[in-house]
Amino acid sequence: MVEDVHVRPGGxxxxxxxxxxxxxxxxxxxxSADTLTIPxxxxxxxxxxxxxxxxxxxxxxxxxDVATSRFSGDVVVPDTGSLAGDLERWMGDVAxxxxxxxxxxxxxxxxxxxxxxGCACTVDRHEQLGAIxxxxxxxGGAAPDVERAVDLLLGPLYYRAVFSSRPxxxxxxxxxxxxxxxxxxxxx
Amino acid sequence: MVEDVHVRPGGxxxxxxxxxxxxxxxxxxxxSADTLTIPxxxxxxxxxxxxxxxxxxxxxxxxxDVATSRFSGDVVVPDTGSLAGDLERWMGDVAxxxxxxxxxxxxxxxxxxxxxxGCACTVDRHEQLGAIxxxxxxxGGAAPDVERAVDLLLGPLYYRAVFSSRPxxxxxxxxxxxxxxxxxxxxx
DNA sequence: AAATTATCGCACTGATCGTTGCGTTAGGCT
DNA sequence: AGCCTAACGCAACGATCAGTGCGATAATTT
Numbered sequence: 175m176v177e178d179v180h181v182r183p184g185g186x187x188x189x190x191x192x193x194x195x196x197x198x199x200x201x202x203x204x205x206s207a208d209t210l211t212i213p214x215x216x217x218x219x220x221x222x223x224x225x226x227x228x229x230x231x232x233x234x235x236x237x238x239d240v241a242t243s244r245f246s247g248d249v250v251v252p253d254t255g256s257l258a259g260d261l262e263r264w265m266g267d268v269a270x271x272x273x274x275x276x277x278x279x280x281x282x283x284x285x286x287x288x289x290x291x292g293c294a295c296t297v298d299r300h301e302q303l304g305a306i307x308x309x310x311x312x313x314g315g316a317a318p319d320v321e322r323a324v325d326l327l328l329g330p331l332y333y334r335a336v337f338s339s340r341p342x343x344x345x346x347x348x349x350x351x352x353x354x355x356x357x358x359x360x361x362x
Numbered sequence: 363m364v365e366d367v368h369v370r371p372g373g374x375x376x377x378x379x380x381x382x383x384x385x386x387x388x389x390x391x392x393x394s395a396d397t398l399t400i401p402x403x404x405x406x407x408x409x410x411x412x413x414x415x416x417x418x419x420x421x422x423x424x425x426x427d428v429a430t431s432r433f434s435g436d437v438v439v440p441d442t443g444s445l446a447g448d449l450e451r452w453m454g455d456v457a458x459x460x461x462x463x464x465x466x467x468x469x470x471x472x473x474x475x476x477x478x479x480g481c482a483c484t485v486d487r488h489e490q491l492g493a494i495x496x497x498x499x500x501x502g503g504a505a506p507d508v509e510r511a512v513d514l515l516l517g518p519l520y521y522r523a524v525f526s527s528r529p530x531x532x533x534x535x536x537x538x539x540x541x542x543x544x545x546x547x548x549x550x
Numbered sequence: 551a552a553a554t555t556a557t558c559g560c561a562c563t564g565a566t567c568g569t570t571g572c573g574t575t576a577g578g579c580t
Numbered sequence: 581a582g583c584c585t586a587a588c589g590c591a592a593c594g595a596t597c598a599g600t601g602c603g604a605t606a607a608t609t610t
Contacts, residue, residue, distance in 0.1 A: 182577040182586050190588080207475050208420055213567065222589045227568065229587085232396055278477075285524060286474010287395050289466075292525040326541065330517030332525060336473060337480040337516075353514065357541055370556050370607040378558080401597065410559045415598065417557090551610105558605070566597070575588070580581105 193219040194226060198240045202283045203276035210283060212236070234287035238294050241284040244277075246298035257310040257317055258355060262348040264306060265327060268299065269347035272335040282336065296332070300324060318354060326354040381407040382414060386428045390471045391464035398471060400424070422475040426482050429472040432465075434486035445498040445505055446543060450536040452494060453515060456487065457535035460523040470524065484520070488512060506542060514542040 197218035201210055210233060216223040230236040252263040271277055284291040303323055310317040318326075327350050334342040385406035389398055398421055404411040418424040440451040459465055472479040491511055498505040506514075515538050522530040 180578075180584095180586075185577055186575080187577080187587065206420075206422065208422055211567075223567085224569080224590080225588055232394075234394060234396055282473050282477070282479065284474075285470050286472075286479075289470070290527070291470065291474075293527055296525045325518035325521070325538075326514070328525075329519075329521035330513035333513070333517035333520050336524065337484045337520060339478070339481055350513075353541075353545055357544070368556075368608070373607055374605080375557065375607080399597070411597085412560085412599080413558055553610080554608085556605105556607075558603105560603085561601095563600085564598090566595100568595080569593085571590105571592095573588105573590085575586105577586075578584090580583080 190219070190221050190225060190229070194221065194229075194236070195240050195243060198236060199244065199276060199280055202279040207283055207286065210237075234291075237280075237284045237287045238290065241280060241291070241294040242297075244280060245295050251302050251305050251309070253309070257306070257315055258351055260306045260310070261323075261327070261351045261354070264302065265331070265347040265351060266344040268328075269331060269342050269344045272331065273341040278335060278341075285336070296328065299328060303327070318357065322357065323354055326350065326357060378407070378409050378413060378417070381409065382417075382424070383428050383431060386424060387432065387464060387468055390467040395471055395474065398425075422479075425468075425472045425475040426478065429468060429479070429482040430485075432468060433483050439490050439493050439497070441497070445494070445503055446539055448494045448497070449511075449515070449539040449542070452490065453519070453535040453539060454532040456516075457519060457530050457532045460519065461529040466523060466529075473524070484516065487516060491515070506545065510545065511542055514538065514545060 194215060197215045198210070201214060201218055212226050212230075212233060213223045215233075215236065216226045219226075226236070230239060252260050252267075254260050254263055272281075281295050284295055300320070304320045307317045307320055307323060317323075330350055331342055331347055334340070382403060385403045386398070389402060389406055400414045400418075400421060401411045403421075403424065404414045407414075414424070418427060440448050440455075442448050442451055460469075469483050472483055488508070492508045495505045495508055495511060505511075518538055519530055519535055522528070
């Protein structure tokens with residue numbers, strides 16, 4: 175237990191972190207996966223490699239940190255008045271995000287960095303989806319369970335993003351909502 | 363055009379390729395992604411690093427080759443007499459394959475190696491699914507189109523494999539077939 | 551069986567990675 | 581404003597990666 179150690183996350187530390195994160199996002203989008211190294215990130219961020227080694231330890235840990243930061247944030251879920259409207263709006267936004275080549279590059283690099291890589295990319299999306307479904311329930315409406323919604327909405331969307339060479343359109347993504355809402359198969 | 367160059371894929375070349383592929387599969391399953399390097403693979407395979415550099419060039423290209431080889435093969439699709447039966451059997455097999463930690467590790471490494479990494483992992487599954495659907499059509503039955511089947515069957519399955527820390531059960535995977543066959547939403 | 555030459559291994563070299571000790575800078579507390 | 585010390589940078593070093601020229605092995609053809 176190191177509760178008497180006082181970290182200093184302000185000022186220079188915060189600037190270092192921001193520039194390192196930006197450097198990672200720029201490098202994964204611009205170059206081959208093989209070239210993402212700590213010295214390359216440090217050079218691009220304008221900091222010393224030792225600083226990056228000491229702070230993050232390895233490319234895997236750095237990518238997990240960047241992905242967690244990039245793929246999360248304040249939950250801004252739409253409120254159109256209906257579950258279908260909310261989900262369609264949200265799916266369109268997620269699809270637009272996943273159509274960005276730089277976002278996809280960061281995601282691939284993070285997945286490749288280890289077993290927890292994929293989770294780091296989607297944890298926030300699960301929370302957002304849960305919030306949408308919770309709101310519909312609060313409105314008194316019937317809503318599928320979150321797990322089923324993740325499977326039938328995020329499943330096909332992220333599959334196309336990672337496993338195919340053609341990104342999904344927002345229109346196609348919104349169309350998945352109809353499948354989910356029509357889904358009557360037992361959820362195992 | 364190098365049509366007068368005669369490659370020699372037999373004997374020692376074939377043995378080198380097999381041992382390098384096996385080394386890659388063993389290493390991605392046992393160690394961190396950062397440690398998959400050409401010298402490490404060569405040492406494990408019992409060949410010289412130069413051989414691997416000259417044959418495959420980079421870790422990315424090596425992974426693509428290994429994944430394409432590992433995730434493809436003769437299409438053995440089940441024939442239970444009904445589309446539901448065929449799909450349930452096939453989905454159970456795919457889920458069992460994806461529950462293997464070593465398979466998942468190879469898949470993550472291949473995804474992380476570049477934009478075509480994901481495709482290398484699933485191209486054969488698409489062909490198998492197409493064959494199942496084509497057979498149902500040949501039987502005179504109605505079948506969903508392949509794209510929709512990929513979205514609603516492989517989408518959730520591969521999503522869980524890559525983006526969650528809990529692997530899908532064969533039973534759950536088979537349950538997706540009911541969703542697909544009940545799907546009446548317009549396919550965009 | 552012999553010839554041709556693709557493929558592999560060895561030795562070597564330059565480049566890069568990854569870590570450590572220690573001094574400098576500056577965040578946060580009093 | 582001053583103090584304490586976390587965080588950063590620098591220099592150095594050992595380890596490893598990545599690539600090349602050339603000889604050895606062996607796949608394939610004749």
